[in-house]
Amino acid sequence: MPLIGSRTKPVAFIDLAALHAPLQDRLDAAWRDILAGSAFIGGSAVDDFEQRWADYCGTDHCVGVANGTDALELVLSALHIGPGDEVLVPANTFVATAEAVLTVGATPVFVDVDPGSLLITAPAIAAAITPATRAVMVVHLYGQIPDMDSITAVADAAGIEVVEDAAQAHGATFDGRRAGSFGAAATFSFYPGKNLGALGDGGAVVTNDRGLADEVRTLANHGRGTHLLHTHRGRNSRLDGLQAAALSIKLEHLDRWNAHRRLVHQQYVERLGSSVSLLQTLPGSEPVHHLEVIRVDERDRLREELAGLGIQTGIHYALPCHKHPAFAEFDVRPLPVAEAVANRQLSLPMHPTLTAEAVKAVADTVLALL
Ligand SMILES: Cc1ncc(COP(=O)(O)O)c(C=O)c1O
Structure with missing residues (x-):
């Protein structure tokens, strides 16, 4: 002692x-390439990382966004969740999970967690569901995925959406499936201290639902339907090329x-x-x-x-x-x-x-x- x-x-x-430190040369080279090509917003580094991250998570689509909190908010918006809707949130989580519910105008309903893992449970979800419940935010807190079989069963039976907040669980698995592949959509934060962190802020939404992915991408890009036509009330939340390049290197x-x-x-x-x-x-x-x-x-x-x-x-x-x-x-x-x-x-x-x-x-x- x-x-x-x-x-x-x-x-x-x-x-x-x-x-x-061991990645310095590759990061320098990737950043020089981005500087030379001036693809700071969008471009091949972002497309490339989105493809790699979707493949890694085992999902069909990935949309890079500015941070993990925006990712949560964009998913809720794309699911058309808003005023009058209730969203279940584990009481033990980082406030961003609940913040996103408030930002879309819905009501967070806090539920208790399991004493062993400190994660949300299916019985706690079942007990909190009301006719106004539209979704449950399943947070894979501390890097662990809760029992998604029972959670999905409860959510399906009640007809509510499962949104995975996987900000702390890059690469975690449940029954061999990676975080991000269970819900209607899942969100990631690439805050520098995360298991996969950018060199600044970053985030992503992954999903198997093409329509949902398209809607998130539209909302995150000023609601643009086409370049000059704004079909939705959107906002600006995009992943930078520099961050995407660093994330692809770190993902290896x-x-x-x-x-x-x-x-x-x-x-x-x-x-x-x-x-x-x-x-x-x-x-x-x-x-x-x-x-x-x-x-x-x-x-x-x-x-x-x-x-x-x-x-x-x-x-x-x-x-x-x-x-x-x-x-x-x-x-x-x-x-x-x-x-x-x-x-x-x-x-x-x-x-x-x-x-x-x-x-x-x-x-x-x-x-x-x-
Ligand atoms: C569980 C959880 N959800 C959401 C977020 C928000 O991510 P960001 O800081 O990228 O907005 C974090 C990040 O700290 C988090 O830990």
Whole structure:
């Protein structure tokens, strides 16, 4: 065990510089090509990445957009969800999931999560469905896909759409199928810290529904039906060529990076599993460990002491969505699991360049400070 009071080697929560360093030459070359061709918006780098990402997810279509929040909003708009409609949202998620529901004028209805995985469940969805429910946002939070068989069965029986928020689950599988291939549509964020991250903002919608893909593309491009004719009330949300080029290069490494994340998780399980509560892996699900979330008492003290020893951590999330002032009007009923977990969650360093030595130091330090 490390000597408490002495600093271990600092451990970063995430290390993008280390991730990108071996790719520097290829990124430089790709960016030079884009500069030479001036294809900054649209163009072959975007088309190419969209094709690669659809293929990777196992879907027919991909539309690159400006970020993951826009992707969610565009899907809801393309599904014609709006005022008077209810959309189910897990209470334990990043606020963007609920934000998108509000932006289209619909009502977010928050539902509780499973205590083991902290993900939405089919029974919770079934219990929250009303005649006004149009869709459920299934968030593959922390990199894990919940039981899509039972969720899809409940949604189909009720005639509501399943929208996957796969912002944290690039490459995760359930029953061997990749995130993005289950719902009416799925959305991704390529925020730099995601498992597949751009060098700035980026996002995508994937779907097997050609009509939906076309509508998302139209809405994201000022509602253009043809170049000079605006058939829809749209907006501007496009993926840049520079970002698409970087994403195509990084995609070649995604599976290897996810495999490393799995090893890191395994090491955390071995060292911490008997002492702290880790996220449970669900049957049939193969997570990509976007975040390594543990649950501990005195979370804030532990976080501060780890910081003092040079170990960075994060909190995902400090409050369930419905407890944020911005969503206060939708705080209608108790959601005990999400509410109880919020002040106990702590995210440990997790990234594809984390060494076994660093994971050991983090885990041993956590144990010593408990
Ligand atoms: C679960 C979830 N949904 C949506 C988003 C929004 O993505 P972006 O930041 O690209 O808008 C994020 C990103 O943080 C996320 O984690």
